[in-house]
Amino acid sequence: xxxxxxxxxxxxxxxxxxxxxxxxxxxxxxxxxxxxxxxxxxxxxxxxxxxxxxxxxxxxxxxxxxxxxxxxxxxxxxxxxxxxxxxxxxxxxxxxxxxxxxxxxxxxxxxxxxxxxxxxxxxxxxxxxxxxxxxxxxxxxxxxxxxxxxxxxxxxxxxxxxxxxxxxxxxxxxxxxxxxxxxxxxxxxxxxxxxxxxxxxxxxxxxxxxxxxxxxxxxxxxxxxxxxxxxxxxxxxxxxxxxxxxxxxxxxxxxxxxxxxxxxxxxxxxxxxxxxxxxxxxxxxxxxxxxxxxxxxxxxxxxxxxxxxxxxxxxxxxxxxxxxxxxxxxxxxxxxxxxxxxxxxxxxxxxxxxxxxxxxxxxxxxxxxxxxxxxxxxxxxxxxxxxxxxxxxxxxxxxxxxxxxx
Amino acid sequence: xxxxxxxxxxxxxxxxxxxxxxxxxxxxxxxxxxxxxxxxxxxxxxxxxxxxxxxxxxxxxxxxxxxxxxxxxxxxxxxxxxxxxxxxxxxxxxxxxxxxxxxxxxxxxxxxxxxxxxxxxxxxxxxxxxxxxxxxxxxxxxxxxxxxxxxxxxxxxxxxxxxxxxxxxxxxxxxxxxxxxxxxxxxxxxxxxxxxxxxxxxxxxxxxxxxxxxxxxxxxxxxxxxxxxxxxxxxxxxxxxxxxxxxxxx
Numbered sequence: 001x002x003x004x005x006x007x008x009x010x011x012x013x014x015x016x017x018x019x020x021x022x023x024x025x026x027x028x029x030x031x032x033x034x035x036x037x038x039x040x041x042x043x044x045x046x047x048x049x050x051x052x053x054x055x056x057x058x059x060x061x062x063x064x065x066x067x068x069x070x071x072x073x074x075x076x077x078x079x080x081x082x083x084x085x086x087x088x089x090x091x092x093x094x095x096x097x098x099x100x101x102x103x104x105x106x107x108x109x110x111x112x113x114x115x116x117x118x119x120x121x122x123x124x125x126x127x128x129x130x131x132x133x134x135x136x137x138x139x140x141x142x143x144x145x146x147x148x149x150x151x152x153x154x155x156x157x158x159x160x161x162x163x164x165x166x167x168x169x170x171x172x173x174x175x176x177x178x179x180x181x182x183x184x185x186x187x188x189x190x191x192x193x194x195x196x197x198x199x200x201x202x203x204x205x206x207x208x209x210x211x212x213x214x215x216x217x218x219x220x221x222x223x224x225x226x227x228x229x230x231x232x233x234x235x236x237x238x239x240x241x242x243x244x245x246x247x248x249x250x251x252x253x254x255x256x257x258x259x260x261x262x263x264x265x266x267x268x269x270x271x272x273x274x275x276x277x278x279x280x281x282x283x284x285x286x287x288x289x290x291x292x293x294x295x296x297x298x299x300x301x302x303x304x305x306x307x308x309x310x311x312x313x314x315x316x317x318x319x320x321x322x323x324x325x326x327x328x329x330x331x332x333x334x335x336x337x338x339x340x341x342x343x344x345x346x347x348x349x350x351x352x353x354x355x356x357x358x359x360x361x362x363x364x365x366x367x368x369x370x371x372x373x374x375x376x377x378x379x380x381x382x383x384x385x386x387x388x389x390x391x392x393x394x395x396x397x398x399x400x401x402x403x404x405x406x
Numbered sequence: 407x408x409x410x411x412x413x414x415x416x417x418x419x420x421x422x423x424x425x426x427x428x429x430x431x432x433x434x435x436x437x438x439x440x441x442x443x444x445x446x447x448x449x450x451x452x453x454x455x456x457x458x459x460x461x462x463x464x465x466x467x468x469x470x471x472x473x474x475x476x477x478x479x480x481x482x483x484x485x486x487x488x489x490x491x492x493x494x495x496x497x498x499x500x501x502x503x504x505x506x507x508x509x510x511x512x513x514x515x516x517x518x519x520x521x522x523x524x525x526x527x528x529x530x531x532x533x534x535x536x537x538x539x540x541x542x543x544x545x546x547x548x549x550x551x552x553x554x555x556x557x558x559x560x561x562x563x564x565x566x567x568x569x570x571x572x573x574x575x576x577x578x579x580x581x582x583x584x585x586x587x588x589x590x591x592x593x594x595x596x597x598x599x600x601x602x603x604x605x606x607x608x609x610x611x612x613x614x615x616x617x618x619x620x621x622x623x624x625x626x627x628x629x630x631x632x633x634x635x636x637x638x639x640x641x642x643x644x645x646x647x648x649x650x651x652x653x654x655x656x
Contacts, residue, residue, distance in 0.1 A: 012508075314504070317516070319462075319464065320517040320520060321492020321517055321521070325485075326520060398536050
């Protein structure tokens with residue numbers, strides 16, 4: 001028999017008892033929709049985390065001071081080996097696979113200017129900073145290498161600072177006082193939003209690294225970290241190796257000594273962040289998968305009833321020349337058509353649910369194309385698996401008995 | 407010899423029911439030529455239904471040979487049986503056996519669906535022709551429950567005819583019909599027979615057997631009498647007579 005005719009016969013007998021077919025397919029519809037939505041919620045969460053990490057910067061590598069060991073006693077993170085300007089300069093001059101490097105000199109304090117005063121973070125950075133953090137200016141300009149070396153008292157304001165100090169006027173060109181030191185505002189940053197930790201990225205003032213180091217921090221000057229941007233994603237491991245040898249040399253470590261710094265890229269960060277959500281996704285999807293199997297059992301149940309009910313029809317078909325393989329294929333096709341159309345409706349339903357989640361709730365859901373293919377594959381496989389036994393039973397009928405069946 | 411359609415040689419069928427062997431058919435030897443119209447008669451349990459099932463390739467004999475159109479069918483595999491049923495035989499049953507909730511046209515198309523040789527290209531046209539032959543051209547989109555018993559049996563007959571078989575097997579075709587409708591159906595059978603189709607039917611009633619050209623009587627699994635009817639009853643004339651009687655009695 002031609003495939004077209006087989007399909008036609010199958011859809012015709014499905015349409016002949018619409019309500020029953022719909023109820024049978026409902027098990028698959030709910031199962032498929034549940035699996036797809038659960039996985040989509042998991043993927044959505046993962047995507048959000050990835051986006052947050054990407055917002056940290058492009059191909060970002062962070063070097064932080066590690067623990068120093070004195071006579072075998074580990075004294076904890078950042079205890080001794082602070083980074084020096086020398087470390088930064090060495091990286092800048094010797095590293096070959098980097099786009100830029102910046103020290104982050106941490107400071108903070110009360111800022112007075114514009115309409116009032118505001119307490120904020122102050123970071124001393126190099127001109128490479130914007131590129132490393134994939135950030136850009138909203139207005140004005142950024143400071144240059146000359147400003148760094150001259151320890152110019154210029155600064156760039158984050159969006160939150162602008163909002164609080166200069167709500168009604170352009171801050172560029174204005175004077176502000178950071179811990180009583182006068183600074184000229186030369187630019188403002190575009191808003192970046194929340195960081196992965198939930199604090200605002202925009203509550204910040206950027207100034208040349210040496211200005212912050214010498215004029216604001218005084219004796220307590222501390223380079224909190226050195227941030228580097230690799231030229232491309234696949235060069236990150238090479239850059240890490242390169243940085244490590246530069247840093248070891250700069251810190252004059254002998255081969256037997258451990259690193260007194262830590263080098264991290266974003267993959268470490270994203271892996272920890274996504275691991276939990278992945279486990280949750282697998283759990284939820286498994287529960288949803290159970291409902292898909294239950295749907296399959298529903299199909300089997302209805303097909304068995306249908307075979308008994310249609311014994312006479314089978315007899316008629318056999319008497320006009322159907323082979324038992326024709327009967328097998330017919331019933332199997334019915335089961336597959338039922339489960340696949342359940343799959344189609346289920347996927348449609350999951351798109352609707354994902355749309356509602358994305359537009360009306362905080363939960364984000366992202367349906368990957370592969371998930372749809374997998375859901376269809378499963379629906380089809382369930383149709384074949386649970387449809388086979390009833391179809392086999394139908395095809396094993398003897399024409400005479402089937403025709404006599406009342 | 408070449409116009410022999412059916413030849414059985416010591417055709418035997420034994421059913422095993424529990425511990426007992428039931429000899430439904432014992433060494434039946436019959437020969438039926440092309441163009442015959444045979445009525446098989448006998449009490450229930452005489453083996454006539456078993457014989458019909460074997461002749462229709464719905465069942466296999468326990469022993470003996472069955473030649474249909476010169477082919478020894480008892481040596482064929484199962485799938486060939488399905489092909490023979492599809493290509494050479496048309497069935498008409500007492501209970502009509504139409505697919506419910508399916509139009510007359512689709513019911514008649516059914517055998518064409520299983521035609522592996524695809525000798526007929528336009529299924530719908532062929533089915534329409536068959537329905538015309540049985541006089542139901544105006545009922546093609548009706549489903550069985552919208553048709554009278556006589557009309558349903560004519561749809562079944564159209565379905566039997568649609569693959570242009572050489573043999574029509576009818577198992578008590580008028581068992582569920584009133585006498586006027588029965589005669590109408592026999593009228594149709596006689597017409598088809600005159601067109602050259604061989605018909606074998608099982609019937610209980612001697613009155614209806616008289617429409618055939620030959621009567622085979624069976625008892626206890628054997629053929630006990632085989633008679634050729636010289637001047638058979640003409641259904642056309644009988645129809646006029648029966649209708650007249652029916653009007654009087656009303």
